[in-house]
Each structure stands twice: as C-alpha cells, then as structure tokens.
Amino acid sequence: MPASAKRKTIHDVARQARVSIKTVSRVINEEPNVTAGTRRRVLGAVAALRYHPSLSARSLAGRRSRLIALVYDNPSANYIVPVQNGAIARCRDEGFRLFVQPCDSKAPDFVNEVIALVDQARVDGLVLTAPVSESRKLIRELDRRKVPFVQIAPNDLHHPAPYTFMDDEGAAREMTEYLIDLGHRRIGFIKGHPDHHATGVRLRGYRGALERNGIRFCVGLTQPGAFNFDSGAAAARRLMTLRDPPTAIFASNDDMAAGVLMVAHELSISIPARLSVAGFDDTYIATATWPRLTTVHQPMFELAFTATDLLFKVLKKGHAPKSVRLQHRLVRRESTGTAPTRNSQDNSRRDP
Amino acid sequence: MPASAKRKTIHDVARQARVSIKTVSRVINEEPNVTAGTRRRVLGAVAALRYHPSLSARSLAGRRSRLIALVYDNPSANYIVPVQNGAIARCRDEGFRLFVQPCDSKAPDFVNEVIALVDQARVDGLVLTAPVSESRKLIRELDRRKVPFVQIAPNDLHHPAPYTFMDDEGAAREMTEYLIDLGHRRIGFIKGHPDHHATGVRLRGYRGALERNGIRFCVGLTQPGAFNFDSGAAAARRLMTLRDPPTAIFASNDDMAAGVLMVAHELSISIPARLSVAGFDDTYIATATWPRLTTVHQPMFELAFTATDLLFKVLKKGHAPKSVRLQHRLVRRESTGTAPTRNSQDNSRRDP
DNA sequence: CTGAAAGCGCTTACAG
C-alpha cells in the first residue's frame, strides 16, 4: 500500500482559483496573456494547496522532461563533487533535475546504459565530461536522437556541441615558468592518464616553457602517470633514483603530486628545500598534504555550472556560444621553493 | 525544434509482436500469465525496435515512479562519492534511477526543497544520511505523504524507518585500545561535528576503552572538532601546546587526522616516533597523507548499498529488517607506533 | 492466457 495521501493536481488549483486548468498551466509556466488579477489568484491557490506540478505528467504531455544528466567516467571524488554541485546549482535555478551517471567508458555496455537513460527518462540534454565525450558511438547515438549535449574540457573539438574549458597549456606553462623563476633547471614532469585530452596539452605547456627559457627537454625527466596517487608515487621513485634527479617535480594533477610528496618523505628528501613539488587542479587534497601543494586552480564548479548554462541556452534558443574559457590561477603554497644550490650537478648531462 | 526522431512506443512493439499493448506491458513488467511463445515474440520486438518504456508514462499511469532520492548535507567528497555509488549500484539492479540531493539542513528552505522533489518527481522513496534524517519537520512531512525512507547511520533511532549502521562505539574502543596496547597513556581525542550522532558515540568508545584499562579520562585531552581538516589542525595545536601533551591523538575522522599530521609536521613532531595519529573512516585521504593513516574502515559503499536494498524491501514487501549492521575493521598503517619512553612526564597531572 | 477501455495529470493546438 505505498499509495500516498492523494496529491493536489492542477484541477484542485483550478477549482480553488475559479479558472480553467489551462490558465493554471499558463501561470505555472510563466506564459503570457494572464491578467495580474487571475495570476495572483492562481498563485494564491498554488501556495494554499502546496501544489507541485507532476514532473511525469508535464514530461509526458509536453516537449520537455526538465531532466538532464551528468555523465562521468570514474574520476576522483574531489574532482567530481564540485562538478556535480556546479551542474546541480545551475539546474536548480531553472527548475530542472539532474541525474548523475557514473560509468566506465571502456565497458561494453557503456553506450547502451547512457542511451537507456536518455530513452527512458527522455532527458532534455546531457553534460559530458572527458573521456566520456570521446566515445564516437555515444555521440552518434545522441546526434541521431537529436538530444543536445555539452562538454566539460572535451578531448574532441570537432563536434559542434558547446563546451567549457580552461587553458591547460597556458596553466602548465605558467607553472613550469614559475619553477624556472625559482631557479629550477631540472624539472621532472609526470603525465596524466593517456585517455584524457588534458594529458597531452599540459605536457605541451611544460615543454613550451622549457623551450622559451632555453632549457633542453630531457626525455628521462618526463614520466607516465594515470592521474592517481599510486602512479604519481611510482613516477617519483623513478625520477628520484635517476643519477641526476630533478630539483622540482610538476605532476599533472594533485593526486599524483601527493604521491610524489609521500615518496619524498620516504626518501627523507625535504620539501621544498631539496625538492619542489607542484600539482594541478587544486582539489581538496592540495591543502590536506604537508606541505600544502602549489598547484593550478581549476575552476571545477564553474566549468560545470557554465557548461550546464550553455546547455540551457541550447534548449531555449537552439544555439549557444561554441565554447567558454574559464579562468585558472596559480596557487602558491609551501611545496615549492627556490632551487637548491648545485654542487656536482651537470645540467647538460642526459639521463637514460 | 528539439523534437527528436520519434521514439518507439508500446504500440510499435505490440504491432510488431502481434499482441495487445497489455501483453507487452505484462512482459516488460515480468507479470505472470504470458506463454513462453508470446513472451519470446514480445522480447524479440523489444530488442528489434530498441524499445525503452517511457519513465514518465509508467510513472503517471502506475503506482511507482521507479525513482528514489539520496539526500545528504554537505559531507566530504570522499565520503559521499562511495555512498552515491553504493546507492546507484543497488538502483541499477532494480531498474531504478537515483536523484542526488545535496542540501543544507540548516537552511530555512531545506524541508521545502526535499518535499518539492518528492512531490514533483513522485519518488518512491528516499535514502537519508545524517544529519538530514534528524529534521523532525522533514520526517513528519514524509510520513504524512507515506513516502518510505531509510537511513544511513541515523542519529534518531525512534523512527521505525529501517537503517544501516556500523558499530561506531566498538570501533572507537578498538582503536583506543590499540593505542593503549602500543603503550600510550595520554591519548588525545578530537570530537566530530556536534550535529552528528556518530560524534557522541565515538567519544563514548574512546572513554570506554580508557575506563576498561584503568586510564583516567582527562577533560583537556578531549577537544571539539567539526569533521573537517581545519578543525582537526586547530584541535591538534591546542593539544600539542598543553604542558603535558599527548603521545597519541585519535581524531574522529580522517580529515581531522590529516589536520593533526599537518600540525605535527609544522611543529617538527615526528610521527609516529613522538606522536601517533589515528583517524576514522578510511576515506581516500587516509592513504594520501604521509605517513598513511591508521584508521577505522567504515564501509561507506556497503552502508549505502544495503540501505537502498532495505528501501527496496519496503517497497516490495511493505517491511524490512529494522536495521543492518555493517562490519568495520581497524586498518593499521604508518601513522601509529609504540609510545615514546617517558622522561619527565607526569601522567596523573591534570591539564587545565 | 489475453485484450478493450478508462484514466493518470499535465501540455498542445485550436477556438473564441
């Protein structure tokens, strides 16, 4: 017997306000052509009855479901929660609801799961994060259904879907130049997960900064990573056991930078006296390590908020700006400092 | 023109399978009284047409919306993400969708927001986390609407709603006894946020362990906290500047324990040689600090998965077990060690 | 075991 006390319907409101249900509908949907007086009467009845229109009835009868979905692939909690909150905040302003859909974009059933959500819930649109938006098959299915979507920091820029992004290359370059300004010349770099677009772009920023400053790029100083703590730690171990180890390590995200800190502590390498460590993202962990991480603040909440805003623009007007760039900023904390003075180091020597 | 390519309806399936829509409905809903043959025909048509029944139509026509909501109040990302994933995983098995609803249970509009969700989306039930489930007003409204809900680690055990929990008191006692076994006698304790039930219960576990082991409870060694990093750091500063500081600090959660580690590093107190630090929860941060945290593993995914399972039991059978206890476990890592040998410490002395 | 009819609570398309 889960049947609940009977809920108020549009008919109850119409009766109480002495108008037709169509007029109630007009008021609820803020349509024109209602006199101030009837409008007030209807609103009064809505409030008195505590009327909430049924989402499913509106969805079934109308063109819109007032539902959108946020799809992401196994990101770190400290990244996805601000993203969720940004999307939810924008939805709230609009009276929309958000489904969050974690998924594994490598799983065979991945596309079917998202499509099932789209078909069953008739969502009006989607917000996709990388690397979800990389799935050609998913994009094709969405296009076929003409379901609009937007992207956050997408990998693939060929699709016309609007997106938000930050200047990953510029940010990585700034961070690297900041380290160079501190006197560092041997700067290790830990790459991100190969599936993410940001991985290559951040690497490019690092290389660009070296180049501009006449520092030779050294292959051995660039290590693979996977955007998680363990991969950062592993990369740091490789870097710090080089014959000529770096005096600074720039990790492509904070989780990996935290892994570097752990290795440094294990090896009793004092930070930042002997080794500077920098991260990327400015997630929660950046201020929970010791020392706290110098990092690039990625505006995660805003990226999601604005992406969702672009989606609403498409929904309402049929189009939106192609892309919006959100501002990053360098956050200097205690994990970086001036380079140690050299004794026997030979900067031109190439490590294996 | 957001109108999409026309979607398949139950009529399309019925036509293709040469049955009535009622029979299609029977098959989709796994109702009895369908012969194997017609069942197969219908399923074939469903697959061929890639038919997905409309959630809103089912919701409007039927008794169920196949929607549930997870409501939480501003918890740490590393806690809520496993909780979300646990609830989503259980929903997936059942063909349900989950709304996540972050909220501020102190905000004036809090109850209205949740009720609006319930009324608009007609959710079949709710999963509440503390301290959301503490709101008498919310519970009253849910009861009035006869909307079933379950709780995760609730504060208030008077309501008949089923819940999942772990033995916070036992776990805190075990951790404290573990520290005692390591030789610690002056053990600082950092309390959690006063709004959370777990706060008092964990404190009780700590006190119980002291008592059992004949160690006098010292008021000055127990400090207030708020379950976040900064409050843990502040509490640690107070504890470590006592005339007779503790040799171990047990923080009521990992975030606060991470704050303790930071203060220890600032004050050059080596861990665990001079100070042991223990946390609670075993969230992501517990393995991202240095040294890694000894902590209590709280089964967050399972607490949510099982709570959602209880909700489905209520939905299907009208009742469920009153509560289910999930197993915690002590996780020993590098932040704790044997107590330093004393020189001038006077254990019986009472701090201000 | 199967189906025809009614209706869920709205919006749409149209009329006045």
Added chain:
DNA sequence: CTGAAAGCGCTTACAG
C-alpha cells in the same frame, strides 16, 4: 485574455 478538447504512453481494473 481565457477555455474545451485531444492526446502524451503507459498501467489499472475489469471482462472474457
């Protein structure tokens, strides 16, 4: 500016 009718895509309640 306002409203009566039809219909969205299902499930319910009932009949056979």
